[in-house]
Amino acid sequence: MSKGTQSTDRLDQQVQLLKDKKNIILQGAPGTGKTYTTASLAVRLCNPSFTELEDHAKVMEEYERLREDGQIAFCTFHQSMDYEDFVEGLKPEIQDGHVTYKVESGIFKRICDKAGKATGEDIISCIDKYIQQIRGYENRREISAKPDKTKLLVWYTEGNRTINMRNVLYESEKGEQYAPYQPNIDKIKAQAIGKGVENNHTAYANAFIKAVKEEYHVEEGTRTKPHVLIIDEINRGNISRIFGELITLLEADKRTDGGAHPIKVTLPYSKESFSVPSSLYIIGTMNTTDRSTGAIDYAVRRRFAFITLEANREVVEGSIQDKDVRTKALALFDEINGKGAEDKTSFIATHQAGDFDLEDLKVGHSYFIAKDLPELQRKMRYEVIPLLHEYIKDGILQAKEGDGEYFSAWEQGECRGPKQAEVSKDPEADKE
Incomplete structure (x- = not known):
């Protein structure tokens, strides 16, 4: 998936x-x-x-x-x-x-x-919309028919007054576009609003109506x-x-x-x-x-x-096109937030104070998404670092000796300390 x-x-x-x-x-x-x-x-x-x-x-x-x-x-x-x-x-x-x-x-x-x-769209207008979506055999849909849970293929041929239907397992010498069941559209609509019935193909009409309701989230008893x-x-x-x-x-x-x-x-x-x-x-x-x-x-x-909603590393990874910028952004994300829930070496984890959960203190992924290095540096300097300063001021993070080294490195879009090379390594690099 x-x-x-x-x-x-x-x-x-x-x-x-x-x-x-x-x-x-x-x-x-x-x-x-x-x-x-x-x-x-x-x-x-x-x-x-x-x-x-x-x-x-x-x-x-x-x-x-x-x-x-x-x-x-x-x-x-x-x-x-x-x-x-x-x-x-x-x-x-x-x-x-x-x-x-x-x-x-x-x-x-x-x-x-x-x-x-x-008032929203009623079932009649939804049927009309659905018919346009299944216009032509190439746009056929598979729907379920109760009570036997039969799977049906449905499609509409332009100009007809009927819907084409057949069992997904049905085979005919007349070709795959042959439809043995063809309920009338006007009768389907009448059946949908309780003012008639498609007497030749009642069950198939019900299956079609159900599919339309599911497609457009039409609820019973309300418009x-x-x-x-x-x-x-x-x-x-x-x-x-x-x-x-x-x-x-x-x-x-x-x-x-x-x-x-x-x-x-x-x-x-x-x-x-x-x-x-x-x-x-x-x-x-x-x-x-x-x-x-x-x-x-x-x-x-x-x-x-x-x-x-949690800080999501995958969003950062999937949102940055430039490989070098992505590598730096992911390294900064890891150093500030940690590589996972069990990582206790991150800046947030080692500075945690008070009764806040660790996840509540992490810097959200949107702060790390940038199209180039200057934008990433601006986000670190004017958004991330001030946010962390505010957390420290409010007592939900505790200040520590050496914080200035972190902040100075982050302003340049770099990580602090000897772990940077290991942390910031781009997993795609080995493939090149």
């Missing part, structure tokens, strides 16, 4: 967790890719047909399109944010020379309203399309105060349009009846080394699932 496939599989697992829990928090040290992962998750959830997840620029382009369409909203929590900013509050305005107050919705209420009202609220630095705000009584409504079973025990509340200012729709998903990010914030309380933790 390729790294790209592994990455997509991992992302799909995270998307499934988000669908199940409705609320997740990505936590990790600075530079571990939390912000970019939120964008990838939001795009994958909102547009399951988007497949170019390995292309950073295209992911961000699709993210921006979805944001402009209102399916994705973004905000950052901070210590002065409160319920009135996030949900709704009274805002002053001047009318006829007098100060009056009006109720103004916050970002959370606005996206809940959008998610509750927006709403997903909306995502991204909350950056979620632990920098007082979450219980910001959400107020709505914290209970975040639970999956308390949501409307899908929850087992939907709840509505009356908002204090507008007096409107309010609920959180099942089609709204919340993705928060949290910096695990930020000591300026308080801990997230248990009431909040119960309503979120947590995904930890």
